[in-house]
Amino acid sequence: MTMQSAIDQRVSLAVSTVIFALRPHPESGLMTLWLPLVRRIREPYEGQWALPGGPLEADEDLAASARHTLERTTGLTPNYLEQLYAFGSLDRSPDDRVVSIVYWALVQPDEVARAVDGENVEWFVADELPPLAFDHTEIVDYALARLRAKITYTPIAHGFLPREFTLAELRAVHEAVLRTHLDPANFRRQALASKTLVPTGTCLQGTSHRPPALFRFEAGPPSNAPEERR
Amino acid sequence: MTMQSAIDQRVSLAVSTVIFALRPHPESGLMTLWLPLVRRIREPYEGQWALPGGPLEADEDLAASARHTLERTTGLTPNYLEQLYAFGSLDRSPDDRVVSIVYWALVQPDEVARAVDGENVEWFVADELPPLAFDHTEIVDYALARLRAKITYTPIAHGFLPREFTLAELRAVHEAVLRTHLDPANFRRQALASKTLVPTGTCLQGTSHRPPALFRFEAGPPSNAPEERR
DNA sequence: GCGACTTAGGGTTGACATGACTTTAAGGGG
DNA sequence: CCCCTTAAAGTCATGTCAACCCTAAGTCGC
Numbered sequence A, B: 001m002t003m004q005s006a007i008d009q010r011v012s013l014a015v016s017t018v019i020f021a022l023r024p025h026p027e028s029g030l031m032t033l034w035l036p037l038v039r040r041i042r043e044p045y046e047g048q049w050a051l052p053g054g055p056l057e058a059d060e061d062l063a064a065s066a067r068h069t070l071e072r073t074t075g076l077t078p079n080y081l082e083q084l085y086a087f088g089s090l091d092r093s094p095d096d097r098v099v100s101i102v103y104w105a106l107v108q109p110d111e112v113a114r115a116v117d118g119e120n121v122e123w124f125v126a127d128e129l130p131p132l133a134f135d136h137t138e139i140v141d142y143a144l145a146r147l148r149a150k151i152t153y154t155p156i157a158h159g160f161l162p163r164e165f166t167l168a169e170l171r172a173v174h175e176a177v178l179r180t181h182l183d184p185a186n187f188r189r190q191a192l193a194s195k196t197l198v199p200t201g202t203c204l205q206g207t208s209h210r211p212p213a214l215f216r217f218e219a220g221p222p223s224n225a226p227e228e229r230r
Numbered sequence C: 001g002c003g004a005c006t007t008a009g010g011g012t013t014g015a016c017a018t019g020a021c022t023t024t025a026a027g028g029g030g
Numbered sequence D: 001c002c003c004c005t006t007a008a009a010g011t012c013a014t015g016t017c018a019a020c021c022c023t024a025a026g027t028c029g030c
Helices: A062-074 A109-114 A136-150 A156-160 A167-178 A184-193 B062-074 B109-114 B136-150 B156-160 B167-178 B184-193
Strands: A011-024 A031-039 A053-055 A080-087 A097-106 A121-125 A197-202 A213-217 B011-024 B031-039 B053-055 B080-087 B097-106 B121-125 B197-202 B213-217
Touching: A011 A062, A011 A109, A011 A136, A011 A156, A011 A167, A011 B011, A031 A062, A031 A167, A053 A062, A062 A080, A062 A097, A080 A136, A080 A156, A080 B080, A097 A136, A097 A156, A097 B097, A136 A167, A156 A167, A167 A184, A167 A213, B011 B062, B011 B109, B011 B136, B011 B156, B011 B167, B031 B062, B031 B167, B053 B062, B062 B080, B062 B097, B080 B136, B080 B156, B097 B136, B097 B156, B136 B167, B156 B167, B167 B184, B167 B213
Parallel strands: A011 A097, B011 B097
Antiparallel strands: A011 A031, A011 A053, A031 A121, A080 A097, A197 A213, B011 B031, B011 B053, B031 B121, B080 B097, B197 B213
């Protein structure tokens, strides 16, 4: 009945984040989903790869804690951040009892370019991850499912893109995330029908073809809900 | 970088649940959404209504904790339980820092019949709630939005129904939750198209009209994800 | 300047889902 | 036997969406 501290019973509370970014695959050249992992520097799972995360500080919001830890461990500033799920199984950490509130984030390409691989940070292709510490593999799978589901009915793709972009770039994001081919004409139609795109003039480029139009995302009405879901 | 205890910094972890049930409105007789609230017996917000909840015990799963607290405070056993969101704003509790992992649940009518209003438990119409303690009004609003969204694309309505039911009863659940009128014929079509309903013979009743067929929900393939969302 | 090439962007068609509505089936009561 | 009520099936117009084709607008090579 009491709302008192669970803390006396040795339950610790952590905030972790699954970070997604898009960049070309070094071999195939195809746009691919990548995510950064950090190497654990202590037991348990010392030396293994894991999601960036850390304990929730008493003076931090949940989202603020996610942002803070991200900045500290990977140097990245997310362009989109949303709570994913709270994981609290009894056996997810061998010794302690840890409840992790997990966020997922999208970062723009230029952010990725700045954040080079450090000694304890490395980028991996989302579908070819090494074995991860704790239940982090399951968490990443869940985050991937959420990302793939959500990109089909909300305009989160802008989280991967700079402020201005062409429809071909936007489509490339969808194709990379969903690993499918999308019809350019149909994609254009439904992208424009969503009323969240604003034309920003045409792209003045030097390649040998018709220059595409540029767009920006128009922020819809601000949502008061914690995060919009469906 | 450490996954160590946030507990030393006085962050307590609670698990609360928004419980939904369906029963006829005493005046209009219409099927309505109700939810039970518990009266707070200590500061802060002493005497005010709040969601049932309690601290997370070290030996309990998150969902198990929700179930446990539900049983203890309201005597209810939910027919459906899903994690809603983790609320962790700094100002949601006046004194302490509390992070609440909130679940939402559906209970069957017979369960509601058993759980009478106690001294500290009372049922309210979901759209006419009294002022609630903490940020619980916001939480209920969010849970309501999730319920209304999810009932349109998943067969959670069975959480409100006994094992066997008629299509008219199923439709009544949807109409009560969404507060709309649904065309019986069209509703039947898309309910049967979803392939989750199994006919169980016809209802042998004594009312003066054609007896309706009975159905059961067929459990689809088990989902490995924490909880299916979209 | 002219045709070839490449990508942008618009139009058409057919399959399928949805909403409004009509018709038939099955029971009970006067 | 007629009438009433609800279940359940059928009809039809409309809208949506994927697949496909076609034209527009640039650059490059000659």
